[in-house]
Amino acid sequence: MVSKEKKTGKPAPAARSVRAAERAHPVTLREVAEAAGVSTATVSLVVNQKKDARISADTRKRVRDAINHLGYRPNAMAQTLVSGTSRFIGLVADGVATTPFAGQIIHGAQDEAWKHGYALLIANTEGNAELEQDAMAMMLEYKVRGILYSTWFHRSADIPGPLREADFVLVNCFATEPGARAVVPDEEQGGRSATEILLRHGHRRIAFINATTPAPAKDGRLHGYREALGTAGIHFDPDLVLEAYPDQEGGYGATDELLKLGVTAVYCYNDRMAMGLYDGLREHGLSIPDDMAVVGFDNQEVIAAHLRPPLSTVSLPHYELGAAGVRMLLGLDEAPENGVAKIYCPPVERASVLAEAHA
Numbered sequence: 001m002v003s004k005e006k007k008t009g010k011p012a013p014a015a016r017s018v019r020a021a022e023r024a025h026p027v028t029l030r031e032v033a034e035a036a037g038v039s040t041a042t043v044s045l046v047v048n049q050k051k052d053a054r055i056s057a058d059t060r061k062r063v064r065d066a067i068n069h070l071g072y073r074p075n076a077m078a079q080t081l082v083s084g085t086s087r088f089i090g091l092v093a094d095g096v097a098t099t100p101f102a103g104q105i106i107h108g109a110q111d112e113a114w115k116h117g118y119a120l121l122i123a124n125t126e127g128n129a130e131l132e133q134d135a136m137a138m139m140l141e142y143k144v145r146g147i148l149y150s151t152w153f154h155r156s157a158d159i160p161g162p163l164r165e166a167d168f169v170l171v172n173c174f175a176t177e178p179g180a181r182a183v184v185p186d187e188e189q190g191g192r193s194a195t196e197i198l199l200r201h202g203h204r205r206i207a208f209i210n211a212t213t214p215a216p217a218k219d220g221r222l223h224g225y226r227e228a229l230g231t232a233g234i235h236f237d238p239d240l241v242l243e244a245y246p247d248q249e250g251g252y253g254a255t256d257e258l259l260k261l262g263v264t265a266v267y268c269y270n271d272r273m274a275m276g277l278y279d280g281l282r283e284h285g286l287s288i289p290d291d292m293a294v295v296g297f298d299n300q301e302v303i304a305a306h307l308r309p310p311l312s313t314v315s316l317p318h319y320e321l322g323a324a325g326v327r328m329l330l331g332l333d334e335a336p337e338n339g340v341a342k343i344y345c346p347p348v349e350r351a352s353v354l355a356e357a358h359a
Helices: 004-008 013-024 029-036 040-047 057-070 076-083 104-115 129-141 161-165 187-200 216-231 248-253 255-259 271-283 318-329
Strands: 088-093 119-124 147-156 168-174 182-185 206-211 241-244 265-268 293-295 340-343
Touching: 029 040, 029 057, 040 057, 088 104, 088 129, 088 318, 104 119, 104 168, 104 318, 119 129, 129 161, 147 216, 147 318, 168 318, 182 187, 182 318, 187 206, 187 216, 187 265, 187 293, 206 216, 206 248, 206 271, 241 248, 248 255, 248 271, 255 271, 265 271, 271 293, 318 340
Parallel strands: 088 119, 088 147, 147 168, 168 182, 182 340, 206 241, 206 265, 265 293
Antiparallel strands: none
């Protein structure tokens, strides 16, 4: 005889009620204790990994088996109250989530945090000071392990008051006060690497189109350019350094002045500027890289890899900035004496440079 359950394909009422009951509430500490045949205090000690508690290996195993069988989840907030800290790391950003480099800092921080048993609490404030204060207050209430404070471009930043109540690391920004730990791009090394791409391909007369807006990147990338020229035995000529607004129109507008300099190659402050320069050079009937080799900075994938020819550039290490910030926060990486760690900016060579240029 075929049962009703098999005919309908539905579970019997008793089975339904048991499973419904299992879903009705989370497994409690008492249920784990009953399943393991121990007290709730013993379960609590095992869950909180109190290694100095006098509990036999067999009892610990019974408790862990019961936890796994029943699907018990410890109360994270209760554990936070016991330990005084949580398995969360806060990340407060002023615009990281909406920039062209979008989630790379977040992605790097999240991957590194997971690797060490932490999760991120993320707040994107868009520069709203009140929201920033509220976000950090909430993170402090959750007793986060620490807070990463990030800006969407490399700059000096004031340390907000609530941030001082936590262990913190500045990411893609720095503070002028001594001892503030930070991770930032190595702008000088990046500028040096960008110039070296052109030097390796035989160029000797190289222009640099810098930004007009004051920033650590403006100073650092110029210093790197000068340093690379000096190492190659080339005298620095300030007349070969132009300034333009760091966007596509700025690069385009600098074309006429650049062509008066008699250079064979140019290094641009960023990829958007290089994109505008591509347009300007083509309007003059010039070919890249045959008539002018071009290198940018940022490795903004939506631009650099899709220009024709693809643009040689230097990457801003946003992913590694996030990961390095977490490592520094957790004490896995030591901060330099001045507190600011500089992260390597990798060069990316593509077809916008000429294999052999005229000296």
